Amino acid sequence: MIRRVEPRDVDAVVGLVHELALYEKAPEQCHLTAEQLHTALFGESPALFGHVAEVDGRVVGIALWFLNFSTWDGVHGIYLEDLYVTPDQRGNGLGKQLLKALAQECVAKGYTRLQWWVLNWNEPSIGFYKSLGAVPMDEWTTMRVAGDALAELGQSL
Numbered sequence: 001m002i003r004r005v006e007p008r009d010v011d012a013v014v015g016l017v018h019e020l021a022l023y024e025k026a027p028e029q030c031h032l033t034a035e036q037l038h039t040a041l042f043g044e045s046p047a048l049f050g051h052v053a054e055v056d057g058r059v060v061g062i063a064l065w066f067l068n069f070s071t072w073d074g075v076h077g078i079y080l081e082d083l084y085v086t087p088d089q090r091g092n093g094l095g096k097q098l099l100k101a102l103a104q105e106c107v108a109k110g111y112t113r114l115q116w117w118v119l120n121w122n123e124p125s126i127g128f129y130k131s132l133g134a135v136p137m138d139e140w141t142t143m144r145v146a147g148d149a150l151a152e153l154g155q156s157l
Contacts, residue, residue, distance in 0.1 A: 001053070001054045001055075002051055002053055002054075002094075002098060002100075002101050003051065003052060003054065004050070004051055004052075005041060005051060005052050005062075005064075007038065007041075007042055009052050009059050010034050010037050010038045010041070011034050012052075012058075012059035013037060013050065013052065013064070014032055014033065014034050014037055016061070016062045016084050017030060017032050017037075017062070017064070017082055017084070018032070019084065019086070020082055020084040023084070024119060024122075047066055048064060048066050048081075049064070049066065050063060050064045050065065051098055051101050051102070053085060053089070053094040053097065055089060055092075055094075060085060060086045060088075060089040060094065061083075061085035061089060061094045061095065061098055062082060062083070062084050062098075063082070063083050063099070063101070064080075064081045065078050065079060065081055066079055066081065067079070068113070070113060073112040073113070075110055075112055076109070076111050077106065077115065078102050078105060078106055078113070079115055080099075080114065080115070081116070083095060083098060083099070085098075095128065099132060102114050117142065
């Protein structure tokens with residue numbers, strides 16, 4: 001069953017985010033806590049949204065997302081931050097169902113884009129996404145400022 005994330009799911013979702021970080025070969029970079037996730041999802045001004053895949057009362061998949069905005073289209077879209085299904089549940093259609101729920105959200109609200117990043121080495125996921133009609137945006141380079149560089153850039157003028 002695919003449904004919106006609820007407060008009772010927070011601990012399970014945090015665990016799955018940490019599993020995803022391990023799968024992506026970067027567990028040391030994942031510092032998410034239950035308190036942080038709860039605030040982001042259910043605080044006074046939620047900036048993060050989510051869906052979960054539940055099997056036999058257990059959360060086995062997640063799609064965490066937030067709104068972005070296309071100045072060219074003039075409307076919001078969804079940026080998928082994390083999509084993860086536990087290894088024992090892969091191949092059962094849960095990933096597709098999670099993405100379908102986000103696509104339905106886009107269509108219902110008039111959003112024009114559903115987008116995300118995927119690691120270049122993750123060929124199984126790339127193939128899966130392409131089978132759903134996703135296309136790589138190869139002409140774009142992802143840029144990031146973080147850590148000391150962010151602190152330096154953010155110093156007052």
